[in-house]
Amino acid sequence: MSLKYSLYNLLCLQLNLAAQGYFRRATEFDAYHHRSRKKYTAKVFLFDRCLICTEVRKRRLAYRHHYEWSTLELQLNGSKSVTVLQRSRGAATAGGAKEEYEFTASEACAMTQWLRCARKIIEIDRVEAAMRGKFVLPMDLVLGVGAAIWLIWNYF
Numbered sequence: 001m002s003l004k005y006s007l008y009n010l011l012c013l014q015l016n017l018a019a020q021g022y023f024r025r026a027t028e029f030d031a032y033h034h035r036s037r038k039k040y041t042a043k044v045f046l047f048d049r050c051l052i053c054t055e056v057r058k059r060r061l062a063y064r065h066h067y068e069w070s071t072l073e074l075q076l077n078g079s080k081s082v083t084v085l086q087r088s089r090g091a092a093t094a095g096g097a098k099e100e101y102e103f104t105a106s107e108a109c110a111m112t113q114w115l116r117c118a119r120k121i122i123e124i125d126r127v128e129a130a131m132r133g134k135f136v137l138p139m140d141l142v143l144g145v146g147a148a149i150w151l152i153w154n155y156f
Helices: 003-014 108-131 139-155
Strands: 023-033 038-047 050-057 060-068 072-076 081-086 098-104
Touching (some): 023 050, 023 108, 038 098, 060 098, 072 108, 081 108
Antiparallel strands (some): 023 098, 050 060, 072 081, 081 098
């Protein structure tokens, strides 16, 4: 049984994967969970709307936690380590954030790629949150209407 199949079966019971947006990246880390003070090998999945952390147990994955991007902050500790901080929904500063995980990669390039993808997802989430409630026209619609007006004006 593959890890992907195992994750799918596990999360169908606890979390609706279809509601989490597109799957972006899966990376294996050595994880330290600050609350439980437990170290284990983790597989971290990045989706458009959340980060999912699972524990690797031989050939199976055990679900541990998931976090929405709006509640997370990432703190780089070195070239191979990052700390995931969770802030309360109303707090805008890092002072109110609690340490959740520390992920350590075996190679710096794996951490760099993972961070690049995570930061891109966080930035997109931030822009989408800022745009909610605002009326925005797509550029192709604006250009199409402009071209239609020009054609009508010049040929009729």
